[in-house]
Every structure is written in C-alpha cells, then in structure tokens.
Amino acid sequence: MNPLSLILLPVLWVAVALLIPSNRWRPLVLPLAAAMHLGNVLLQVSGDTQAIAGGWLVLDPLAKVVILSVALLFQFCALYAPGYLRVRHDRPNRIFCGGLLNMVAMLSLAAMAHHLGLMWVALEATTLASAPMIYFNQTPRALEATWKYLLICSVGIALALFGSFFLAYAALKGGHTPTLLFDDLVAKAHLLSVPWLHAAFVTLLVGYGTKMGLAPMHTWKPDAYGEAPGIVGAMLAGGVTSGAFVAILRFTTIMRAAGQQSFAGPILVAMGLLSMAFAAVFMVRQKDLKRMLAWSSVEHMGLLVLGAGIGGLALYGALLHLINNALTKGVLFLSSGNIHRAYGSKSTDQVTGALARVPWSAGLFLAGFIAITGSPPFGPFLSEFTIVRGVFTAESYVVAGLLLLLLLVVFMGMGKTVLTAVQGAPPPGSLIVHADSPWLVLPIVGLLGLVLLLGLYIPPPLAELLQKAAAYLEGTP
Amino acid sequence: MGDYTDQILVLIVLLDFFALGASRMRAVIRAAALQGFLLGVLPLILHEQLSLRVVLICVGTMVIKGLVMPAMLLRAIREVTIRREVDPLVGFTTSLFLGAVGTGLALLFSSSLPLLPVHAAAHLVPASFATVFTGFLVLTTRQKAVVQVVGYMILENGIFLFGLLLLEALPFLVELGVLLDLLVGVFVMGIILHRIQRTFSAIDTAHLSALRD
Numbered sequence: 001m002n003p004l005s006l007i008l009l010p011v012l013w014v015a016v017a018l019l020i021p022s023n024r025w026r027p028l029v030l031p032l033a034a035a036m037h038l039g040n041v042l043l044q045v046s047g048d049t050q051a052i053a054g055g056w057l058v059l060d061p062l063a064k065v066v067i068l069s070v071a072l073l074f075q076f077c078a079l080y081a082p083g084y085l086r087v088r089h090d091r092p093n094r095i096f097c098g099g100l101l102n103m104v105a106m107l108s109l110a111a112m113a114h115h116l117g118l119m120w121v122a123l124e125a126t127t128l129a130s131a132p133m134i135y136f137n138q139t140p141r142a143l144e145a146t147w148k149y150l151l152i153c154s155v156g157i158a159l160a161l162f163g164s165f166f167l168a169y170a171a172l173k174g175g176h177t178p179t180l181l182f183d184d185l186v187a188k189a190h191l192l193s194v195p196w197l198h199a200a201f202v203t204l205l206v207g208y209g210t211k212m213g214l215a216p217m218h219t220w221k222p223d224a225y226g227e228a229p230g231i232v233g234a235m236l237a238g239g240v241t242s243g244a245f246v247a248i249l250r251f252t253t254i255m256r257a258a259g260q261q262s263f264a265g266p267i268l269v270a271m272g273l274l275s276m277a278f279a280a281v282f283m284v285r286q287k288d289l290k291r292m293l294a295w296s297s298v299e300h301m302g303l304l305v306l307g308a309g310i311g312g313l314a315l316y317g318a319l320l321h322l323i324n325n326a327l328t329k330g331v332l333f334l335s336s337g338n339i340h341r342a343y344g345s346k347s348t349d350q351v352t353g354a355l356a357r358v359p360w361s362a363g364l365f366l367a368g369f370i371a372i373t374g375s376p377p378f379g380p381f382l383s384e385f386t387i388v389r390g391v392f393t394a395e396s397y398v399v400a401g402l403l404l405l406l407l408l409v410v411f412m413g414m415g416k417t418v419l420t421a422v423q424g425a426p427p428p429g430s431l432i433v434h435a436d437s438p439w440l441v442l443p444i445v446g447l448l449g450l451v452l453l454l455g456l457y458i459p460p461p462l463a464e465l466l467q468k469a470a471a472y473l474e475g476t477p
Numbered sequence: 478m479g480d481y482t483d484q485i486l487v488l489i490v491l492l493d494f495f496a497l498g499a500s501r502m503r504a505v506i507r508a509a510a511l512q513g514f515l516l517g518v519l520p521l522i523l524h525e526q527l528s529l530r531v532v533l534i535c536v537g538t539m540v541i542k543g544l545v546m547p548a549m550l551l552r553a554i555r556e557v558t559i560r561r562e563v564d565p566l567v568g569f570t571t572s573l574f575l576g577a578v579g580t581g582l583a584l585l586f587s588s589s590l591p592l593l594p595v596h597a598a599a600h601l602v603p604a605s606f607a608t609v610f611t612g613f614l615v616l617t618t619r620q621k622a623v624v625q626v627v628g629y630m631i632l633e634n635g636i637f638l639f640g641l642l643l644l645e646a647l648p649f650l651v652e653l654g655v656l657l658d659l660l661v662g663v664f665v666m667g668i669i670l671h672r673i674q675r676t677f678s679a680i681d682t683a684h685l686s687a688l689r690d
Contacts, residue, residue, distance in 0.1 A: 120655070121655065127662075128661055128662060131665055132665070135669070135672070140676050141687050143669070143673060143676055143685070144684075144686075144688055145688060146669055147622065147669055147673065147682070147685055148685070148688075150662075150665065150666060150669060151626075151629065151666070154629055154662055155616065155629060155632065158629070158633055161636055161655065162636045162639065165636065165639050165640050165642075166639075169642060169643060172593065172643065173591060173593055193591060195589065195591060196591070199590065223688040227688070
C-alpha cells in the first residue's frame, strides 16, 4: 500500500464520522477506523523506506516508530471511546470523533513530512483539531484551558514557522538552491550559514518545544490536560507531543550534519533537565490527579530531549521511551478518567480509597504510576535505564547524577498523590455514580499488557526498527 | 518600483507603534488589518516580473489578513456594547517605550546576521523582528482576549514579512497551507472568544484565572 494511505484513510474516516447523524452510533466508527489504521501501519512499518510526492513525504524509520506508537495508543483509546461517550451521551460527539481521527491523520503527516513547511502545517493542524476536544466538557474551566492552550501553542507554532524561515534563509545565504526539504538540507549542511542556523535552531526549539510542553514553555499543559477528557489527554500526551519531538529530532539531525552538535546538544540537555526540574517541583503536593499527569508529561518530554541531546545509546533509549511513554500515558489518563467519574472530582481532597470503590481502575492507575516512574518490570524502566546508561557512556556524569536525582524526586512526589488517591477508605456518604465497567477497563488492561510486554521482551523487529531510526538520525545508516 | 519598499516598511513599523498606543479595540484591529494589507502589496513591489503565483499570494494575503480576519474580530466585539477599551496590564506609555526598545534591539540583532547582497539594502529583517516583538508585547500585556488575538495576528505579520525574503524558496502549496492555517486559527479563536463572552459576559481574560497550581 502507498504510505499516503496512512494519512488518507483516517481522513476518510473523519468524513464518515462527521456524516453519521446518530450521536449514539457514531463512536463505534472509532474502533473500526483504528483497527484498520493499525493493520495498515503494521503492514507498512515492516516494509521498506518509501518516498512519495517528490521526497516531501518519506516513510523513514523515525516516522515508522512514531506512527506505530500513535496507532497502538489510538487503537486502545478508540476501544475505550464508545463506552466513554455512552456515559457522556448528553454531549454531542461529532467534533470529538472527527477531531480524534483528524489528529491521527495529521500526526502521520507530521511524522512523514520531510518538508519544513508541510511539517509545520501538519503540527499546526493538530493544535487546531485538539482545541475543541479540550473544550468537550464546556465548563468555564475547560474554556480557560482551551483558550490558554490555543493561544500559547499558536504562538509557539508561529515561532516554529519563524525558525523554519531562518533555516531556509541559512540555505539561501549558504549559496545553494533554496530548499525546505530535510534531505537536501542534511546533504548540504556544511554550506548552511552558521549564524542563521543557530538562530533557526533556537527558535525552532522554542517553537516546537512549546508544542511538546518543555519547560519553561509548558504553562498550557497542566490546564489543558487537567480539563480535557481522559482520551484527549492520552492522545495529546502520547501522540501530539511525539509529533513535535519528531520535528526537534529532525532539526537536531541537520545541526549534527552541519557539525554543530556541540551547539545543539548542550541546549537540548539543559532544556531536558530544566523540564524535569520543573516537574519535580510542581509534582510535590499536587492534589489534582490529571494535573499531576500533565507534570509527569513535562518530565518525560524533558527525558526525551535529554536523550536526543546526548545522542548515541541515549538516543536509542529516547526513541524506545517515546513508545513506552505514549502507551503508559494512555493507561494513566484513561484510568484517571474513570476515577474522576467515580468521584465526580479529580482532587485528592475528595478522591481517597479508590481501590475500594473502583478496584480495577484504581489498580490500573497504580500500575501505570509504577510503570511511568521507571520501576521494573514495565517498559519505561527499560527505556529510562537505557537513557541513563547512554548518559554514563557519554561520560556526562554531572548530567547523569542530576537525572537520577530528579527521577527519584518525581517518584516520591507522584507517589504521595497516587497513594493518597488509591489507599484508605472512600469518603463516607457519597454514592458511587460510575462503577467499573468492562468497556472502560479492558482497553486499559490491554494497554498495560503492552507496557508490561515491552518491559520483558522487545520483539526483534521493533528493536531493529529503533536501531535503524537512531542510526538514521545520527547519519550513520 | 523598489524605491517604495522602505516607505512601506516604515509604515508597517509605525503601525506597530500605533497598535501599542491605541486605546480602542477597533483601532488596534484596524492597525493589524492595514498592516496585513500592506504585506500583500510588498511582493508586488519586490518582484520585477509578476508571475501568476506572486499575484495570487498577494491577493490571498490582502483578502485574508486585510479583510477576513479583521472582519471576524470586529464581529466578535460588536456584540459587546459596554467597554471597548483595550485595558492594558502595562500602561500605553510603557508599552510604547518597550516597543521602541524592541525596535532598537531588532536593528541591533539583525545587523549581526549576515544577509545576501540582494537583501542587504532593504530593511525587511529589522522591520520583521520589530513587528514580531510588538506582537509579543500586545499578546502578553493586554487583558482583552480579542486584543490578544490581534497580537497574534501582528506576530504573524512580522513572520510573514521575513517570509518575503524566501518567496522563491517557498513553494506555493506551503504558502497556501500557512495562510489557511492562520485563517482557521483565528476562526477557532473567534469561536472560543464567543464562548468566553457567553460564559463570563465579558472578553476579559481576568476571568480566566481559575486554573493554577
């Protein structure tokens, strides 16, 4: 199949979702579309690198990693969606269903785009598609979150456009034919005008870093993730952020090819550590479960760029962590959504004893917490360990020390909130509004199963794909 | 016709200052609109031969930046009848002063970046940096949601100005995509603005401060 189908099929399903008049039956489109997309992805990921549209779109190893992780996450979110939207039958879900599918399509486009402008358009489209979904609950608080998300991310993405222009000018000034294609830029990287290249990298990092939620441009994240429905939180934290990370990775590759790794690397590492430090500070005494997850996302985005900045083994670890983070965030956001509904609150002031009230959801939430903080036997343990090992291999001992310290602080901060929520006795006198139901639990079990599997055994084709992606980014295929 | 380029750029920077100093929302929106319109005029002057592509981009820019987006914002504030002032968090004088400092820095910063001989004469780059900075300033120091959107538009105008250096390098399709994304962006912001109005009976972001750690 043509790689274009990775974009066009979801777009087709958007149209189907928008056309179905029944609010009751429309959500069933999601699992169907997701299964078809996942099948298509698995088929294409095992195939060769393919370039289409004159090199504007390339299904390269990096694109495969991201598209695969988005497809897996979306599959389980889509299985969860009909049950969730059945509970929320009072809300029209046309835009919600269409928006989710559109997000998947645009992420495929962003992952495959080898053209600066096209990538920008795709990532901006994901911002616009997700804004109405954050406003799904239509409360004043959701409105505030949507406004902040829209404005801050739009400004960020505008800066990314500015940076893309700088990069194009670096090529123009360097004297070769003006181009916005990554492959041309990498091939002729030594010609690029260095001052413009530096300006471009910093602006692009700030721009796409805003979208990814790196500190100090992360301010929209706790609000948006806190107010959005669990599915949207999962897709934002596991999908959209990965799309922005791809952009940063591709620009880092250009920097490396231009011999500017010594400029880009330390900036990425510093930004990664800063993000983790912000997360560590704000995670302590955080009472709101979903906001806590947002801070966890800031932390893990920091971990990803840190790995990219160090390179080598740490980069491989970061790519593996991209998948692990996406799937584990799925577990956490979906299960916290269940807990939120069971209590009508997401603050640990009201939420206590969740294990007694909704044992399945609370158990999954607890397991998700253990996984995301990097405890064995789950996948993130393996990837975080690989990143740490990569940092040691690169002999950046100070960075490694800080990294380990921050991981520990985050573990303790997050643990306090999670344990308060799940342990103890439920508050007396309140009725159970929504108990555990299989439709809202089984998809999360599936996700957790995958996270566990990745911790115990990485299938050889996946390991090979990750190796290829890391080698591709480092220019040593 | 190249002589007029600098005059237009001066006009664009003056509009930046106007947007920083204006106290009525309508005036700020109109300033951004006029700026967008001028951006559409610039490529016509910069290019010796007019290809169909350049003309299309010019017309698209003038219509979208000069007419459609401002019209959407003007419609959004028409329904609010009571207060039409900008309500800055930072006073107008301070804003203007900051704007002047920003413009100076823009000149300084752009002189440290090497330009091609073709572009060295025009002041496109400092004008672009100054406009981007103004956009930021409006975005961060104004309380009205509508004015924040105008700030975003001014920021985009500045970026677009820089993009004119690359008119040959940017394929048509991407330009279209960029314009379309901007349009949809402001459109979505317009919808949210409408909701903010209905929910809080005001478009003041002071109401949007419930979420914090």
